[in-house]
Amino acid sequence: MKKIENITIHRNCNYGSVLQTYATQVTFEELGFECETIDFIRELDTKRGALKRLKKKSKKLASNPILLAGAKAVMLISYLKKEKTFNAFLSNHVNLSQKAYHSNQELKDNIPNADAYCTGSDQIWNSFWNEGVEPAYYLDFVPEGAFCFSYASSIGQKIADSEKNTISAQLKKYSYLSVRESQSVKSLNDLGYENVVQVLDPTLYRTNEVWDRLASNKFKNRKFVVTYNLHHDKTLDSYAQKLAQAKGLELLNISYNWHDIIRPGKLVWCPSVEEYLGLIRDAEYVIADSFHATAFSIQFHKKFISFYPEKASMRIRDILSKLDIPQRGTEGEVTIRDIEKDIDYETIDKKLNAYRVQDKAYLEKVCNSLRIE
Template identity: 35%
Template sequence: MKIKTITCHEVYNYGASLQEFALLKYLEALGHTTEAIHYKPYYLSNHFNLWSVSPKYNTFPVKYIYLLAKLPGRIKALKRKKVFDTFSKKYIKTGNSIYKTNEELKNNLPIADTYICGSDQIWNSFFENGKDPAFYLDFVPDDKLKISYAASFAIDSIEAYLKPFVKEKVSRIHHVSVRETSGVTILNELDIENVAQVLDPVFLLSAKYWKETFIKKIDEKFIFVYDFDSNSFIKEIAIKLQQEKGYKIYTVNKNIKYATNNYWLKGPEFFLSLIANAQFVITNSFHAVAFSLIFEKQFVVVNRQEAINTRMRDLLALFDLNHVLITKNNITDTLNLIDYKSIRHKKQEAILSSKAFLINAIKN
């Protein structure tokens, strides 16, 4: 069967790239012909723009002073763009057409038997993609099979004005699954039933596959910090652990200055190697949590400053790991927070259930 997927494509984020690849790879392993739709709306197309200027600096001569100051760093950052583009070119198959709007998709429909939207935060109305009909498969004709796989709202509730839009669009999808229990609740409250909760696509591929395909050995002992917010509490934990254990601190976040080594310019493959080789992971990233679970690493989670914490909370709750979501009030001195023997069966059940949803949805 020919299957097309749509998700936030080429957004230069480790998790976004790896989940897109994982879904395509798993579908391919099932015997299907797969491609991602190369969808690049305006709001996902301004990454690594050398000449962008914040509105508050957009006056003469401030604009040109601002650009001169920013340009050296932006030119260096193109190296990061290059490694992500190389990963996409090698591992994420797309059609030749690039689409910028839902109307373009309607007028020049990518040909497939089945269309799948997901995963990641495609329905998060905190961002523009959650309000974009394309991510709800609006462009797909009624007679074509439509599936959402692990679509994420990433928030506990959506604003009242968006509820009719979301209800109308999701009601057209034949088989609906979301990534979080909060997503099930959102849709049930819109009278959309038979909503499945499934795992992120990265869980569809085994730890063995990830390791054999991407992981390179790193001999040093280190703590891996993946922190979107430059969070002072994460810094406190990392430095305390470093002092106690003598481990180095590795990161891929540009603004973290306390790390021993910063690999901001490395691509998704090295990101996986960092998690797989780390002695401990400290993060506020959903996909750092997901891969820590896949590779059975010890880790702790700190909430994001943005209101998108349902992703980590619901995933941890699924495996009874709420205690690794820490605050200053419940910080622990031990590294061994997770007994993986006790959760392996539950994790395997969730993976099998997620695979079964996808297989049955495509068959039916």
């Protein structure tokens, strides 16, 4: 059996990141390959890196060492809980390389052995998120002539002029390129790469039966509205509170941070990945500002509204547009009537299945080429 090494963002303690990693693995295994995720751990993805970045979050923290120390003490508790939650899922469900790597140079010094190398999904080519171009995510470490391809990679924004030459040079090694958003297709086309395929996020390529099997039943007997408010949008919280009160429902808030207990409703502090899926599946309504919360709301046929975050809305806009439901996204002006409107999930499922057929054609083309290598 041939082996694919997949590099992706899997260690940043995020529900969408670990679930798309799992979905990618399941997909390649289904196609008849061994799939291993390279355990690439940047400092950015560790609690140490997160604590170092705290001072960038506000001028007050940057200028007041005492306040910064207090903030680090508060956040450390949440970071420890996050690591425990997501490490447990990765250990139980994802095939990780035995060796952990912390830099592109470490990968070059001890190259993972494989028949092919894949740049996986999530915002792996987003230079804003990665604080620059991360060479490892462009497979800079692989042997010369290795079989390289991407699957549902995301740039997340327009490529900066200062990075275009670097990125263009890195992409020359790829035999096949697929990305998640239409803007990413355009960005790579502008670099001279024409045969770029747009595909679904791996979590949407898998049907909801996969996620239903993983989801916890812990919240199944409760009637509630659930929120997942990554960007601390007060308008989102206010809307959710009004909806829950109007419908006589419990309000549950998924958050990584224990201090979010001050938000309206009841805090569900860093639930397990399985509980996260269950909370979305079993909610009466879902209100979020997250791409993957939007994706799973669609998978589970929920009534939902997605608030567009200020700096990272392209992913949500793209999938809502692709499925012809842009009205489920909002800049903040939304009523209870808006979330109550019926969603034609029969039509949406047909669209998703059509996109899955297209994605499978891309994946089979890649895999057939790999089989004859």
